Amino acid sequence: MSADAFFTTVRVLPEILLLAGACVVMIVDVYAKDERRRAAYAVAHATLLLAFLATLAVVYESGGVRYEVLNGLFVSDRMSHLLKLASYLAVSAALVYSRQYLLERGLLRGEFITLLLFALLGMMVLISAGSFLTLYLGLELMSLCLYAMVALDRDSPVATEAAMKYFVLGALSSGLLLYGMSMIYGATGTLDISEVAAAVAKLASSEVERSFLVFGLVFLVAGLAFKIGVVPFHMWIPDVYHGAPTPVTLVISSGPKIAAFAMAVRLLVNGTPALAADWQPMLVLLALLSMALGNIAAIAQSNLKRMLAYSAIAHMGFMLLGLLSGWSAGDGANAADAYSAALFYIIVYAVMSVGAFGVLLYLSRAGFECENLEDMRGLNRRSPWWAFVMLIIMFSLTGIPPTAGFYAKLAVLSAVVSAGHVWLAVAAVMFSLVGAFYYLRVVKLMYFDEPRETVAVDGPPGMRLLLSANGLALLAVGILPQPLMAVCFAAITGL
Amino acid sequence: MDAPLLSLAIWVPIAAGLAVLAAGGERHAKLQRSLALAGAALGFLVTLPLYLQFEIGNPGMQFIESAPWIERFNVNYHLGVDGISVLFVLLNSFITLLVVVAGWTAVETRLSQYFASFLVLSGLLSGVFSALDAVLFYVFFEATLIPMFIIIGVWGGPNRVYAALKFFLYTFAGSVLMLVALLYLYFASGSFAILDWHKLPIALGTQVLLFFGFLFAFAVKVPMWPVHTWLPDAHTEAPTGGSVVLAAILLKLGAYGFVRFTLPILPDASRDLAWLMIAASLIAVAYIGLVALAQTDMKKLIAYSSVSHMGFVTLGFFIFNAYGVEGALVQMISHGFVSAALFLCVGVMYDRTHSRMIADYGGVVNTMPRFAALMMLFAMANAGLPATSGFVGEFMVIMGAMKANFWLAFVAATTLVFGAAYTLWMYKRVIFGPVANARVAALADLNARETVVLGALAVAVLAMGVYPLPFTEVMHASVNDLLRHVALPKL
Numbered sequence: 001m002s003a004d005a006f007f008t009t010v011r012v013l014p015e016i017l018l019l020a021g022a023c024v025v026m027i028v029d030v031y032a033k034d035e036r037r038r039a040a041y042a043v044a045h046a047t048l049l050l051a052f053l054a055t056l057a058v059v060y061e062s063g064g065v066r067y068e069v070l071n072g073l074f075v076s077d078r079m080s081h082l083l084k085l086a087s088y089l090a091v092s093a094a095l096v097y098s099r100q101y102l103l104e105r106g107l108l109r110g111e112f113i114t115l116l117l118f119a120l121l122g123m124m125v126l127i128s129a130g131s132f133l134t135l136y137l138g139l140e141l142m143s144l145c146l147y148a149m150v151a152l153d154r155d156s157p158v159a160t161e162a163a164m165k166y167f168v169l170g171a172l173s174s175g176l177l178l179y180g181m182s183m184i185y186g187a188t189g190t191l192d193i194s195e196v197a198a199a200v201a202k203l204a205s206s207e208v209e210r211s212f213l214v215f216g217l218v219f220l221v222a223g224l225a226f227k228i229g230v231v232p233f234h235m236w237i238p239d240v241y242h243g244a245p246t247p248v249t250l251v252i253s254s255g256p257k258i259a260a261f262a263m264a265v266r267l268l269v270n271g272t273p274a275l276a277a278d279w280q281p282m283l284v285l286l287a288l289l290s291m292a293l294g295n296i297a298a299i300a301q302s303n304l305k306r307m308l309a310y311s312a313i314a315h316m317g318f319m320l321l322g323l324l325s326g327w328s329a330g331d332g333a334n335a336a337d338a339y340s341a342a343l344f345y346i347i348v349y350a351v352m353s354v355g356a357f358g359v360l361l362y363l364s365r366a367g368f369e370c371e372n373l374e375d376m377r378g379l380n381r382r383s384p385w386w387a388f389v390m391l392i393i394m395f396s397l398t399g400i401p402p403t404a405g406f407y408a409k410l411a412v413l414s415a416v417v418s419a420g421h422v423w424l425a426v427a428a429v430m431f432s433l434v435g436a437f438y439y440l441r442v443v444k445l446m447y448f449d450e451p452r453e454t455v456a457v458d459g460p461p462g463m464r465l466l467l468s469a470n471g472l473a474l475l476a477v478g479i480l481p482q483p484l485m486a487v488c489f490a491a492i493t494g495l
Numbered sequence: 496m497d498a499p500l501l502s503l504a505i506w507v508p509i510a511a512g513l514a515v516l517a518a519g520g521e522r523h524a525k526l527q528r529s530l531a532l533a534g535a536a537l538g539f540l541v542t543l544p545l546y547l548q549f550e551i552g553n554p555g556m557q558f559i560e561s562a563p564w565i566e567r568f569n570v571n572y573h574l575g576v577d578g579i580s581v582l583f584v585l586l587n588s589f590i591t592l593l594v595v596v597a598g599w600t601a602v603e604t605r606l607s608q609y610f611a612s613f614l615v616l617s618g619l620l621s622g623v624f625s626a627l628d629a630v631l632f633y634v635f636f637e638a639t640l641i642p643m644f645i646i647i648g649v650w651g652g653p654n655r656v657y658a659a660l661k662f663f664l665y666t667f668a669g670s671v672l673m674l675v676a677l678l679y680l681y682f683a684s685g686s687f688a689i690l691d692w693h694k695l696p697i698a699l700g701t702q703v704l705l706f707f708g709f710l711f712a713f714a715v716k717v718p719m720w721p722v723h724t725w726l727p728d729a730h731t732e733a734p735t736g737g738s739v740v741l742a743a744i745l746l747k748l749g750a751y752g753f754v755r756f757t758l759p760i761l762p763d764a765s766r767d768l769a770w771l772m773i774a775a776s777l778i779a780v781a782y783i784g785l786v787a788l789a790q791t792d793m794k795k796l797i798a799y800s801s802v803s804h805m806g807f808v809t810l811g812f813f814i815f816n817a818y819g820v821e822g823a824l825v826q827m828i829s830h831g832f833v834s835a836a837l838f839l840c841v842g843v844m845y846d847r848t849h850s851r852m853i854a855d856y857g858g859v860v861n862t863m864p865r866f867a868a869l870m871m872l873f874a875m876a877n878a879g880l881p882a883t884s885g886f887v888g889e890f891m892v893i894m895g896a897m898k899a900n901f902w903l904a905f906v907a908a909t910t911l912v913f914g915a916a917y918t919l920w921m922y923k924r925v926i927f928g929p930v931a932n933a934r935v936a937a938l939a940d941l942n943a944r945e946t947v948v949l950g951a952l953a954v955a956v957l958a959m960g961v962y963p964l965p966f967t968e969v970m971h972a973s974v975n976d977l978l979r980h981v982a983l984p985k986l
Binding site: 384 | 519564565566567568605608630633634637638640641644645648649655656659660663664667668671672674675678679681682
């Protein structure tokens with residue numbers, strides 16, 4: 001093996017390991033007749049651990065330099081490493097949190113674990129995409145696994161309906177995305193994202209070419225908006241969050257958001273920076289609508305999963321504010337600040353979301369779904385610790401210091417203000433104010449109201465540990481945000 | 496190497512609060528109480544050197560601590576106090592100690608969370624008064640909402656949920672706009688250091704916009720008319736300790752914000768818009784004074800009285816002379832003592848009869864003579880009687896107003912009439928007259944613990960009224976410096 005080939009292999013090692021691990025899980029699951037799926041779980045966790053270590057090895061080996069491997073199809077840069085590490089954590093949290101829940105409902109089948117690992121593989125390919133081709137490949141791998149996971153509980157009509165909706169709208173959005181890509185390909189003659197960027201920069205000066213490119217760009221942004229889940233392409237989010245089994249909702253609300261962020265960066269920041277003046281106003285519209293609709297519609301929800309779905313829409317709108325503040329009047333001096341703010345936001349959001357659904361899973365038990373607001377009633381009486389963890393998560397989602405959510409908002413708002421959109425920042429904080437109401441309502445139910453039931457709150461020890469760490473991490477980042485912020489900034493400067 | 500006194504003032508109560516929380520469970524009530532008392536006492540002790548070692552005559556910041564915190568945004572853990580803020584740190588730790596003692600038996604449920612909330616709140620409040628970095632300030636400023644929200648909502652009265660949500664959303668609404676203003680200043684100056692902003696030149700139009708950004712945050716907190724409506728609800732529904740801290744300390748955050756941010760950073764806008772502030776203040780003083788007269792609930796009455804008294808504070812700030820500003824600061828401290836004492840008095844009666852209604856009392860002096868005597872003192876102080884702390888601040892502000900404009904002073908002076916009327920009329924109805932009912936007849940006089948708490952406040956009120964120099968000499972240099980600064984245009 002030549003040295004070049006060796007390094008190429010090293011850089012895609014995490015993906016290779018994950019693929020192998022997912023296949024092993026599939027085989028192990030066929031032979032192991034254990035209803036707790038101990039073997040499959042062990043292999044899955046081992047795979048994640050190996051992938052984690054392999055990614056760390058890649059980080060160490062690359063020394064922060066950006067590499068394009070496999071003829072430019074695959075990019076290995078600091079952002080991809082960071083996002084992959086975050087995805088591993090999100091997926092392993094999903095595995096730990098969902099085990100008891102699935103077991104109690106007879107849903108703990110090998111498919112869940114296998115599909116989850118393949119979805120993760122899709123996310124990783126998407127995160128590292130260096131070409132429209134790999135990007136689409138990763139996206140579809142991820143999405144197809146998720147469609148199937150939503151329908152995991154096949155006897156549930158709600159879940160089936162959600163899966164159908166998700167599939168149809170997801171397919172539509174993939175179509176839009178492909179159409180946009182084909183337009184850009186038609187104009188530039190290449191699928192490679194860095195070559196596209198160079199070609200677009202050259203073509204953008206001509207009025208005719210530019211309008212053609214922008215035509216394609218509109219479809220790219222629309223497809224992207226579907227995947228991120230922002231208004232007016234958000235319709236699937238509440239139904240899917242609500243209809244899917246809670247562990248699957250947890251998965252959809254974390255890893256795929258991270259991957260969709262990466263997709264936005266690859267397509268817009270890496271691929272079409274020369275058209276920033278065109279896509280930024282589109283994102284302004286998406287962001288404003290999402291924050292407005294997400295925050296206002298969330299107030300009307302009595303189902304906690306639906307409320308968190310609208311909250312996700314609002315949060316993604318807020319995150320877009322970071323992406324759209326990079327360039328102002330042709331000056332990209334703040335680009336790294338703005339994009340790293342969005343990156344910080346999406347990572348913090350994933351931690352919050354995993355935590356919130358984790359608490360729901362923890363409170364659910366055989367024959368009882370914790371998914372309505374009412375189910376949180378009097379939690380402080382039943383279990384002060386879990387009420388406290390949920391309190392941190394809710395205040396973090398609101399954006400109250402000293403929680404990580406505040407610094408996420410602070411970073412994004414500072415990017416918005418530095419880009420000169422003070423009015424946008426004012427609108428954003430006003431919508432967060434609206435949002436405060438429904439998060440506070442959860443705190444109110446937990447702390448101010450009397451419990452309806454007195455069943456003790458208990459769960460497996462591994463989950464207790466991880467979920468506590470999850471909640472406290474938000475507080476820790478809230479008190480010392482610098483390390484994570486610095487990592488995010490470094491990741492963006494390595495693009 | 497000096498001890499990091501300000502850090503201790505912040506983190507000792509917070510650590511104590513966490514310790515109390517860790518000793519959770521209904522079984523360890525005794526341990527939780529002792530821990531809370533020890534934490535509050537220690538928290539008070541570590542703030543004493545701030546006053547004793549304070550260098551009088553130095554207008555600048557003292558006890559400075561600075562360490563990098565968020566390098567990405569050039570944010571520092573930067574603490575320091577000057578003559579304006581040092582007294583509030585002390586007031587805060589003093590009131591917290593009293594609240595812990597007063598709450599000894601007031602709460603039966605979730606005792607550890609109760610004490611922990613107050614201790615954490617106390618640390619955060621010290622942080623607000625000593626932060627010299629805008630992000631640090633904002634973090635402390637906002638974080639105080641969480642414990643207060645819990646205090647009102649968990650241990651409050653029947654309508655506590657409404658009051659807690661209203662309190663939170665009102666305050667949050669104000670402060671988010673301030674956040675945008677802070678970020679704007681950051682991009683104008685490249686730093687979050689508040690003292691750097693004092694020197695930053697800003698165009699008048701921008702100053703006016705920023706002024707309103709800050710105004711909303713601070714006006715809600717003060718609270719100024721017409722954004723005061725959350726206060727009567729929050730005060731009425733909060734448990735006694737919550738009302739005390741709310742009145743004595745939390746209301747001071749808004750007023751403090753005006754002196755720390757609005758006046759020195761935006762002097763031109765402040766001067767241009769002083770008419771607006773003065774008008775709102777006078778309405779608070781006169782109109783809210785009349786509203787207080789009509790109350791039937793003692794806590795509501797004291798709450799409206801607070802709004803009226805805080806109107807004096809904002810009036811004092813925006814007439815831009817030394818009497819006015821110093822008088823306003825004295826008024827803030829005095830109000831901290833007096834309103835705390837009055838809420839504790841209502842708490843004493845409430846603990847015994849579970850009613851806050853004036854109509855449910857009458858003739859309390861017959862059964863609680865010691866209590867009646869102490870409450871008399873606080874009522875007089877609230878009315879602004881000479882030789883009590885209430886007089887000093889009001890007198891100075893009226894003097895300052897007189898220097899600015901006779902009619903200002905005239906309207907402001909109506910408080911002497913209204914204040915006396917609503918306070919003493921309430922006192923008369925509750926304390927004097929024949930014993931109203933069987934519940935009043937069964938009242939027991941103050942126990943030793945309550946006597947100590949109210950006695951300590953009585954000493955403070957009298958000392959400040961008779962000999963205010965120890966309070967005013969500390970703030971003198973800083974106030975003069977502030978006024979010099981405000982007088983200079985920085986367009």
